[in-house]
Amino acid sequence: MFKNLGDTINKNKLYKSFALFITFLKASTFTFAGGLAIVPAIERDAVEKYKLLSEDEFMEYATLSQTMPGVIALNCATLVGRRAAGVVGMLAAGFGAILPAFVFMLLATILAKMIPQQGRFLGAMRGIRAASAALVLSAAFSLGRYNLKSTFAVIVMIAALLLVVLGNLGAPVIIVLSGVTGYIYQHIKRYQERSRNDAS
Amino acid sequence: MMLLNCFKLFYTFVKLGFLSFGGGYAMLSMIMSEARHFSVTPAQFADLNALDMVVPGAIAINAATYVGYLYQGMAGSIAATIGVSLPSFVLTVVVMRFFAHFKDNLWLTDILSGIKPAAVGLIAAAAITIASDVLTVPGKDIGNLLVNPIGTLSLVPVVVFILTAVLNIRFKINPILLTVLAGIVGAIVIL
Numbered sequence: 287m288f289k290n291l292g293d294t295i296n297k298n299k300l301y302k303s304f305a306l307f308i309t310f311l312k313a314s315t316f317t318f319a320g321g322l323a324i325v326p327a328i329e330r331d332a333v334e335k336y337k338l339l340s341e342d343e344f345m346e347y348a349t350l351s352q353t354m355p356g357v358i359a360l361n362c363a364t365l366v367g368r369r370a371a372g373v374v375g376m377l378a379a380g381f382g383a384i385l386p387a388f389v390f391m392l393l394a395t396i397l398a399k400m401i402p403q404q405g406r407f408l409g410a411m412r413g414i415r416a417a418s419a420a421l422v423l424s425a426a427f428s429l430g431r432y433n434l435k436s437t438f439a440v441i442v443m444i445a446a447l448l449l450v451v452l453g454n455l456g457a458p459v460i461i462v463l464s465g466v467t468g469y470i471y472q473h474i475k476r477y478q479e480r481s482r483n484d485a486s
Numbered sequence: 487m488m489l490l491n492c493f494k495l496f497y498t499f500v501k502l503g504f505l506s507f508g509g510g511y512a513m514l515s516m517i518m519s520e521a522r523h524f525s526v527t528p529a530q531f532a533d534l535n536a537l538d539m540v541v542p543g544a545i546a547i548n549a550a551t552y553v554g555y556l557y558q559g560m561a562g563s564i565a566a567t568i569g570v571s572l573p574s575f576v577l578t579v580v581v582m583r584f585f586a587h588f589k590d591n592l593w594l595t596d597i598l599s600g601i602k603p604a605a606v607g608l609i610a611a612a613a614i615t616i617a618s619d620v621l622t623v624p625g626k627d628i629g630n631l632l633v634n635p636i637g638t639l640s641l642v643p644v645v646v647f648i649l650t651a652v653l654n655i656r657f658k659i660n661p662i663l664l665t666v667l668a669g670i671v672g673a674i675v676i677l
Contacts, residue, residue: 314542314543314544315542315543316542317542317543350581352508352509353507353594353598354574354577354581355503355504355505355506355507355573355577356503356504356506356546356570356573356574356577357503357513357544357546357547357570357571357574358509358510358544359543359544360544360547360571360574361574361577361578363574364574364575364577364578365578365581365582368578368579368582369582373579376575376578376579377575380571380574380575383543383544384543384547384567384571386542386543387541387542387543387544387547387548387551388543388547388551388563388564388567390541390542390543390548391537391541391543391547391548391551391552391563392551392555392560392563394537394540394541395537395551395552395555395556395563396555398533398537406673407673408676409672409673409674409675409676410669410670410672410673411533411669411672412620412640412642412643412672412676413642413643413646413668413669413670413671413672413673413675413676414532414533414536414665414668414669414672415529415532415533415536415616415620415643416532416617416620416621416642416643416644416646416647416650416668416672417536417646417647417650417664417665417667417668417669418532418533418535418536418616418620418665419532419613419616419617419620419621419647420613420617420646420647420648420649420650420651420654420664421535421650421654421661421664421665422511422514422515422535422609422612422613422616423610423613423617423651423655424650424651424654424655424661425511425609425613426511426606426609426610426613427655428655429508429511429512429605429606429609430606430610433508433602433603433605433606434603434606438599438603439599439602439603440603442600442603442604442607443603443604443606443607443610444607445604445607446603446604446605446606446607446608446611447607447608447610447611447614450519450607450608450611451611451614451615456519456520457502457505457515457516457518457519457520457608458501458502458505458516458520460519460604460607460608461505461506461507461516461601461604461605461608462505463604464600464601464603464604465597465598465600465601466597466600467600468596468597468598468599468600468601469593469596469597469600471596471599471600472595472596472599473596
């Protein structure tokens with residue numbers, strides 16, 4: 287009796303892992319911008335179609351995947367996969383999310399290397415590169431709109447910018463430094479607020 | 487040698503994966519700051535950013551595959567992709583075990599209050615590095631900008647850069663459309 291029960295659970299896990307793989311393979315293939323754009327597509331499949339987890343659980347993981355370091359779309363896959371079908375589910379979902387990004391980019395890179403770097407082709411490439419640089423700047427603007435709401439944030443942003451451009455510091459060092467700065471600043475701020483409240 | 491280089495790719499991308507917060511562009515800027523170790527030029531990064539718009543999947547995985555391939559071919563692209571992906575698997579296992587402690591964690595919020603604005607600075611720095619490479623006359627260094635601005639900057643790319651920035655930031659014109667137009671303008675005007 288228990289043996290049968292075990293079989294049912296295993297089959298169920300296998301089915302779920304397959305569903306997870308398909309869900310994230312599809313989501314990753316049809317999302318071009320990455321990050322948050324992927325969420326609605328996953329929700330439709332994981333919650334409504336395959337019923338792998340509840341809507342609330344899914345939203346919780348979707349939020350958590352943005353707080354965690356690493357690739358957001360992949361965080362979402364591994365969290366949802368692990369919750370729905372354990373370690374096997376995590377691997378299936380993660381692999382599904384990685385595969386299209388890897389395969390299509392590999393093909394694109396090989397094809398792009400074939401473009402001749404001369405004449406009109408080079409002209410087109412130089413135009414595209416100039417636009418591309420502008421779009422990276424645009425990304426800084428749109429992220430800045432949400433993340434630069436205090437004087438402290440603006441100072442950290444400018445410091446990071448100068449340290450990279452003029453100080454030639456690597457990004458990992460900047461991230462660690464800014465994390466420590468944020469931690470210390472918030473503690474000082476809280477301490478000051480507390481002493482102000484005590485005084486009044 | 488190849489094995490060592492692939493391990494270097496793997497190690498670098500694991501490190502970037504664990505330290506990157508805030509998604510694709512933040513990660514892209516971090517990868518760029520490390521890319522000089524893998525002899526990837528700012529112009530090649532501009533190509534990557536353009537390719538990213540039409541290639542499906544997460545930007546950071548695309549970037550790892552691209553940098554890995556340019557540096558060490560197929561083996562390199564696999565090493566970098568596994569590297570950038572590994573943190574998600576490791577952190578998922580850790581976070582699920584201590585979920586209650588992670589969710590409304592005050593120290594994480596404190597740390598992120600510094601990292602989020604720094605990520606904006608990193609992206610802006612990436613834009614400056616790419617621009618200073620792709621907007622200059624081939625062979626000229628941006629260091630000459632103040633001495634000889636007209637001989638250093640390439641007119642058409644600078645105009646395309648400014649127009650694209652304004653049309654996308656101010657008027658929200660579709661980035662893929664702008665990139666295609668920039669390519670057409672480049673093919674017609676730059677020789």
